Each structure stands twice: as C-alpha cells, then as structure tokens.
Amino acid sequence: MRAWATRTSDGRIRLVLINDDVWHSHVVSVRLPGQSATLERLTAPSAWARSGVALGGQSFGVQTRTGILRPAQPGNELTAGTGAYLVALPAASAAMLTVGVSHR
Numbered sequence: 432m433r434a435w436a437t438r439t440s441d442g443r444i445r446l447v448l449i450n451d452d453v454w455h456s457h458v459v460s461v462r463l464p465g466q467s468a469t470l471e472r473l474t475a476p477s478a479w480a481r482s483g484v485a486l487g488g489q490s491f492g493v494q495t496r497t498g499i500l501r502p503a504q505p506g507n508e509l510t511a512g513t514g515a516y517l518v519a520l521p522a523a524s525a526a527m528l529t530v531g532v533s534h535r
Contacts (some may be wrong), residue, residue, distance in 0.1 A: 432457055432520075448527045450520040453478050461516045465530040468516055470507045478523035486527070 433449040450457050471487030473495070484490060509516050509528070518526060 468530040473525040
C-alpha cells in the first residue's frame with residue numbers, strides 16, 4: 432500500500448491510495464478532518480492495461496484530438512463513521528479520497 436496527500440488552496444485534502452498488491456485486496460482506515468468525502472476510483476481492465484483506464488469514470492477514450500477528458504461521473508459520497516473513512520481497495524487498484532475541510 433502507498434498513499435500520497437495534497438491540500439488545495441481552498442483547504443480540501445486529496446489523498447491517493449494505491450494498492451500495489453496484484454493478488455490481495457485491502458481495507459484502509461483514513462482519519463482526516465471533515466464530515467464527508469468523495470471517493471473516485473481508478474479503473475482498468477487489468478493491472479497492466481494501457482487502454483481503458485479511467486479515474487472517476489473520466490478517460491480520454493481510444494483516441495483524442497483535443498486532450499480533453501470526457502465528462503465526469505459523480506463520485507461516491509462517504510461519511511466518516513466513528514471518525515474515520517474506510518476505503519476498500521481491490522487488488523491492483525487505486526482511489527482518490529477528497530475531503531472538504533472547513534476553516535473554523
């Protein structure tokens with residue numbers, strides 16, 4: 432498992448979770464401030480795919496002349512149960528958790 436986090440200028444936290452294991456799934460417990468989050472999954476036909484790859488349902492398709500992604504699909508809304516977000520990551524997968532943080 433690997434993770435990478437960034438904070439946007441408006442305070443949102445984006446956390447990318449990567450399951451490098453091609454044989455086993457994992458469940459990750461993430462403690463971040465905020466009451467709700469959006470989860471976007473990286474999908475592909477296999478861990479070695481060079482086509483059919485999408486993030487949150489967005490992809491370039493087989494060919495692109497513009498380099499513009501297809502329209503986004505809504506992400507899965509999550510709520511923090513018992514103070515943490517639980518994210519299930521299938522084998523050889525990745526997901527991006529975006530949490531809005533209020534400034535108080």
